[in-house]
Amino acid sequence: AIEQTFSIIKPNAMKKNAIGDIISMFEANGLKIAAAKVTILSKSKAEEFYAEHKERPFFGELVSFMTSGPVTIMCLQGENAVAKNREIMGATDPKKAAVGTVRAKFGDNVGENAVHGSDSTASAARELALFFEKHEICNV
Numbered sequence: 001a002i003e004q005t006f007s008i009i010k011p012n013a014m015k016k017n018a019i020g021d022i023i024s025m026f027e028a029n030g031l032k033i034a035a036a037k038v039t040i041l042s043k044s045k046a047e048e049f050y051a052e053h054k055e056r057p058f059f060g061e062l063v064s065f066m067t068s069g070p071v072t073i074m075c076l077q078g079e080n081a082v083a084k085n086r087e088i089m090g091a092t093d094p095k096k097a098a099v100g101t102v103r104a105k106f107g108d109n110v111g112e113n114a115v116h117g118s119d120s121t122a123s124a125a126r127e128l129a130l131f132f133e134k135h136e137i138c139n140v
């Protein structure tokens with residue numbers, strides 16, 4: 001089915017001038033950009049976004065990294081978009097990510113892993129609603 005999923009290009013990949021390269025990988029794999037914005041996450045927004053991780057030892061580090069510079073937030077749309085995006089990104093830890101995936105190419109370590117992608121259609125709906133108004137997402 002056609003799905004929408006939420007994607008973030010994280011601050012470390014932004015510093016590498018990799019927006020174009022990463023979006024090209026999404027587009028080459030059949031995903032379309034239905035919404036996109038370059039922005040800086042506030043601490044409270046990042047904490048809300050990552051609320052499920054708030055008891056983890058790396059939570060503070062995760063929030064400080066994600067608010068350390070600009071990010072690109074996007075809605076990706078396409079057939080099976082949630083799973084397809086996760087395939088294109090590769091494993092969370094760049095050291096374990098398959099060759100040719102975004103995290104293998106642009107990730108530095110498990111925290112600074114270049115991109116975020118929703119892990120389910122339910123997460124995608126929650127995450128998209130956190131960052132975009134309904135009218136900001138186009139049916140592409």
Ligand code: CMP
Nearest residue numbers: 058061062092110111112113115116117
């Ligand atoms: P993301 O998909 O954005 O969702 C949660 C993030 O937590 C994950 O990507 C990683 O970047 C980060 N993360 C997971 N494990 C660790 C860890 N051990 N240390 C630091 N960050 C981590």
